[in-house]
Amino acid sequence: MSINTEEMILNMGPQHPSTHGVFRLKLHVNGETITKAEPVMGYLHRGSEKLAEGFIYTQFIPYTDRLDYMNAMTNNYIYCAGVEKLLDWEIPERAEYLRIITMELNRIASHQLWWGTYLLDIGALSPFLYALRDRETVLDRLNEISGARMTFNYMRIGGVKWDAPDGWIEKVKESVKVLRENIAEYDELVTGNEIFQARTMNVGTLTKEQVINWGLSGPIARGSGVDIDIRKTEPYSIYDRFDFEVPVETKGDAYARYKVRIAELHQSLNIIEQACEQIPAEGDIIHKKGARIMMIKPPAAEAYTRAEASKGEIGVYVVSNGKTKPYRVKLRRPSFVNVSILQDMLVGESIQNVVAIFGSLDVVLGEVDA
Amino acid sequence: MDLLTMILYAVIILGALLGAVTYAILFERKVIGYMQLRPGPNRHGPWGLFQTIADVMKLLMKEDIIPTAADKKIFIIAPVLAFVPSFAIFATIAWSENIVGADLNIGVLYFIGISSITTLGVLMGGWSSNNKYSLLGAIRGVAQVISYEIPLVLSIIGVVILVGSLNFREIVLYQESIGMWLIIPQFLAFIVYMISAIAELNRSPFDLPEAESELVSGYHTEYSGFRFAFFMLAEYVYAIAISALATTLFLGGWLGPAFLPGILWFLLKMCFFMFFWFWLRATLPRARVDHLMGFGWKVLIPLALLNIVITAIIKVWMG
Amino acid sequence: MSQEVLDLVVEKVHGFLGEEVLAFEEPEPEPEEEPKEDEKPKRRKKPEPKIERPADLNFGRPMIILDSDKWSVELAKMLRDDEELQFDFLSCVTGVDYDEHMEVIYNFYSTVKDYYLGVKIKTPRDNPSVASIEPLWKAADYMEREVYDLLGIDFPGHWNMKRILLQDEWEGHPLRKDYVTDKKALGLD
Numbered sequence: 091m092s093i094n095t096e097e098m099i100l101n102m103g104p105q106h107p108s109t110h111g112v113f114r115l116k117l118h119v120n121g122e123t124i125t126k127a128e129p130v131m132g133y134l135h136r137g138s139e140k141l142a143e144g145f146i147y148t149q150f151i152p153y154t155d156r157l158d159y160m161n162a163m164t165n166n167y168i169y170c171a172g173v174e175k176l177l178d179w180e181i182p183e184r185a186e187y188l189r190i191i192t193m194e195l196n197r198i199a200s201h202q203l204w205w206g207t208y209l210l211d212i213g214a215l216s217p218f219l220y221a222l223r224d225r226e227t228v229l230d231r232l233n234e235i236s237g238a239r240m241t242f243n244y245m246r247i248g249g250v251k252w253d254a255p256d257g258w259i260e261k262v263k264e265s266v267k268v269l270r271e272n273i274a275e276y277d278e279l280v281t282g283n284e285i286f287q288a289r290t291m292n293v294g295t296l297t298k299e300q301v302i303n304w305g306l307s308g309p310i311a312r313g314s315g316v317d318i319d320i321r322k323t324e325p326y327s328i329y330d331r332f333d334f335e336v337p338v339e340t341k342g343d344a345y346a347r348y349k350v351r352i353a354e355l356h357q358s359l360n361i362i363e364q365a366c367e368q369i370p371a372e373g374d375i376i377h378k379k380g381a382r383i384m385m386i387k388p389p390a391a392e393a394y395t396r397a398e399a400s401k402g403e404i405g406v407y408v409v410s411n412g413k414t415k416p417y418r419v420k421l422r423r424p425s426f427v428n429v430s431i432l433q434d435m436l437v438g439e440s441i442q443n444v445v446a447i448f449g450s451l452d453v454v455l456g457e458v459d460a
Numbered sequence: 461m462d463l464l465t466m467i468l469y470a471v472i473i474l475g476a477l478l479g480a481v482t483y484a485i486l487f488e489r490k491v492i493g494y495m496q497l498r499p500g501p502n503r504h505g506p507w508g509l510f511q512t513i514a515d516v517m518k519l520l521m522k523e524d525i526i527p528t529a530a531d532k533k534i535f536i537i538a539p540v541l542a543f544v545p546s547f548a549i550f551a552t553i554a555w556s557e558n559i560v561g562a563d564l565n566i567g568v569l570y571f572i573g574i575s576s577i578t579t580l581g582v583l584m585g586g587w588s589s590n591n592k593y594s595l596l597g598a599i600r601g602v603a604q605v606i607s608y609e610i611p612l613v614l615s616i617i618g619v620v621i622l623v624g625s626l627n628f629r630e631i632v633l634y635q636e637s638i639g640m641w642l643i644i645p646q647f648l649a650f651i652v653y654m655i656s657a658i659a660e661l662n663r664s665p666f667d668l669p670e671a672e673s674e675l676v677s678g679y680h681t682e683y684s685g686f687r688f689a690f691f692m693l694a695e696y697v698y699a700i701a702i703s704a705l706a707t708t709l710f711l712g713g714w715l716g717p718a719f720l721p722g723i724l725w726f727l728l729k730m731c732f733f734m735f736f737w738f739w740l741r742a743t744l745p746r747a748r749v750d751h752l753m754g755f756g757w758k759v760l761i762p763l764a765l766l767n768i769v770i771t772a773i774i775k776v777w778m779g
Numbered sequence: 780m781s782q783e784v785l786d787l788v789v790e791k792v793h794g795f796l797g798e799e800v801l802a803f804e805e806p807e808p809e810p811e812e813e814p815k816e817d818e819k820p821k822r823r824k825k826p827e828p829k830i831e832r833p834a835d836l837n838f839g840r841p842m843i844i845l846d847s848d849k850w851s852v853e854l855a856k857m858l859r860d861d862e863e864l865q866f867d868f869l870s871c872v873t874g875v876d877y878d879e880h881m882e883v884i885y886n887f888y889s890t891v892k893d894y895y896l897g898v899k900i901k902t903p904r905d906n907p908s909v910a911s912i913e914p915l916w917k918a919a920d921y922m923e924r925e926v927y928d929l930l931g932i933d934f935p936g937h938w939n940m941k942r943i944l945l946q947d948e949w950e951g952h953p954l955r956k957d958y959v960t961d962k963k964a965l966g967l968d
Contacts, residue, residue: 132944213746305918420873
């Protein structure tokens with residue numbers, strides 16, 4: 091006797107609590123096993139790249155905030171750095187340090203929020219609130235220097251917009267101490283938990299080959315034993331001056347990615363500490379021309395610039411034709427590339443793992459849809 | 461006259477339960493709130509005392525929505541069917557030496573038998589909603605509750621063997637006679653009972669049927685307004701019932717130092733169980749279905765069986 | 780370093796195509812290099828008098844420029860699998876629309892050798908088409924679809940060439956320079 095079974099199509103999203111935005115996963119399910127997964131995106135598409143072509147160079151900076159709104163500082167940076175590369179400007183020392191400190195603070199905030207929401211996906215409530223408590227410390231610091239909590243619009247072509255207020259560096263040093271203690275709590279509360287380990291170990295395993303072939307980057311790549319961190323392999327800004335490690339795990343499962351991110355929190359704190367020690371007490375915070383001219387005119391040229399965001403490799407390809415508006419700005423958004431692996435890695439998994447896998451990729455939809 | 465007392469007792473219990481559920485919810489939110497570094501509800505009334513009342517009012521006044529594609533009759537019956545058994549089992553609970561609804565000599569059996577019917581409500585609700593998430597939630601819920609019913613019952617059997625009675629009052633009186641609570645001789649059973657009770661109640665970390673991060677809201681995704689309130693009510697009433705059962709079986713029911721009346725001891729012990737569940741909810745992530753099933757069948761049932769064997773041997777050996 | 784990589788790539792690609800068709804520009808030695816005669820790439824930029832340094836492509840990074848009919852999956856496979864190159868990581872795919880032609884720029888990275896390479900492929904503006912490298916680098920899956928979606932460059936060989944960010948019924952390709960935003964239809968006006 092044969093039983094006639096029907097394939098069920100399960101729509102996860104666009105309105106679903108665990109897709110972290112408007113993302114839709116069309117799952118073809120046989121029983122509880124997924125036979126095919128189709129990610130559908132674009133619900134949040136704002137045409138950022140098209141908008142860039144209509145603005146003068148500086149005007150586009152706030153729009154980069156809205157890509158990965160959890161890690162806006164690096165987005166600001168990469169766009170500015172891309173244009174600076176065309177201009178061949180030297181960035182003032184103090185500005186470089188401020189950039190590093192704010193970017194690393196933002197990376198911490200981003201990872202903390204990921205930690206909280208991932209645990210929320212897994213079904214634990216409290217970590218989310220602990221993460222938000224600690225993120226508040228970071229956001230306060232960023233707020234004090236940039237005037238915003240999430241979409242900073244802080245970097246400028248040639249430097250940064252605001253100098254650090256009095257005593258800010260000291261405050262950051264204090265915060266680092268506080269954060270160190272708080273982040274140690276994360277391990278106590280979650281990392282050793284058996285249910286958590288059972289849900290993440292050997293779930294969503296990615297091999298080294300898969301990672302490279304699918305162009306995955308950031309903690310996902312490092313969780314699978316691919317030792318790429320652009321801060322190390324191709325030190326941009328002044329990352330070569332700091333002593334930090336690139337945490338790498340080899341297992342490639344969700345738990346490995348979790349461990350990488352937690353370890354990265356500590357490394358970011360190390361970088362901030364060193365930067366706070368080294369930062370020159372005073373100096374320019376923006377390139378002389380950058381401060382003076384609104385209408386920046388890079389020479390006709392094009393270049394690809396990349397940096398390490400909290401989600402992976404963020405890049406920008408800027409084409410200039412010597413006018414005041416960019417001819418073309420292409421944004422390489424890490425989440426957009428990282429999310430593509432879903433169609434491959436979800437096949438054969440059970441529905442109960444979808445959330446644990448999807449969450450472990452740390453995807454931000456603002457960035458996917460641009 | 462007899463009928464009148466019966467009805468009176470039922471009404472009083474219902475009223476008390478509604479109040480208890482109201483404040484159990486507040487208690488839960490406050491406990492979890494403090495554990496999560498926030499004050500919990502504090503806008504309605506002093507210390508947020510009227511928060512749940514306001515929530516219930518909101519639920520009752522909401523528009524009653526029945527999805528077009530739903531199976532209407534079943535959809536309507538489901539919440540009722542989930543609630544009624546969870547309420548009916550309170551008939552046999554012995555609150556104190558004198559306060560008891562029906563002094564059944566098969567009290568434990570009645571309790572377990574009736575409480576299983578709640579599952580039907582879950583299944584019907586999930587099925588009739590005509591929603592894939594509801595259906596998945598209901599399937600998970602039924603599978604889970606049925607699997608964990610077995611270790612739950614098996615763990616109770618240890619107590620029953622020791623006491624030699626299914627009557628709640630006699631179970632407590634037995635504990636009085638031997639001078640200790642059954643949690644000590646039946647510690648293994650207590651552990652099994654506690655774990656399976658959490659799964660029975662669909663509470664965290666085993667709250668898979670309503671795992672909001674995966675299944676939106678599980679079997680009651682499509683329910684709103686007072687029907688949803690019914691499901692919530694059933695869930696909490698059942699939680700209270702299970703903690704009452706645990707109190708009776710393992711913590712000596714109303715027994716306690718004489719400076720407090722027995723019923724207060726009973727309620728305090730129940731509160732302890734409730735608190736324990738809330739504490740777990742604030743701490744643990746959610747388990748996965750297959751782990752949960754494996755744990756139930758491969759660990760809890762053998763443990764419960766082992767407990768029965770040991771208890772039986774002790775019983776025979778002690779005469 | 781990048782000059783060596785470029786020389787290596789140029790040599791390999793020449794060897795592969797068997798003809799002198801590769802046009803390349805190398806920024807590091809500053810004066811203009813002699814591009815190969817027959818395939819002189821169309822430089823869209825006119826020499827401007829006031830720029831501070833010579834206009835160049837992809838600063839400090841090797842880049843080769845090809846015509847779309849010279850570009851093929853086999854050539855890409857050579858870039859990926861050749862022992863000395865091993866460009867196994869695809870960083871970015873960019874499409875650019877110019878008045879007379881369109882370009883697709885692939886940015887490769889070699890995780891083994893730590894090399895970078897840009898490959899710029901030019902394709903005619905009417906009926907633009909570039910061989911897809913999706914079969915080799917799965918990373919190109921979404922990135923090429925995005926280029927197709929926004930610029931309308933076709934990638935034959937891609938397994939699932941359809942729109943990704945815009946809805947399927949969308950007309951036109953917004954990142955083309957001649958795209959007219961119909962504000963009325965979008966309800967913006």
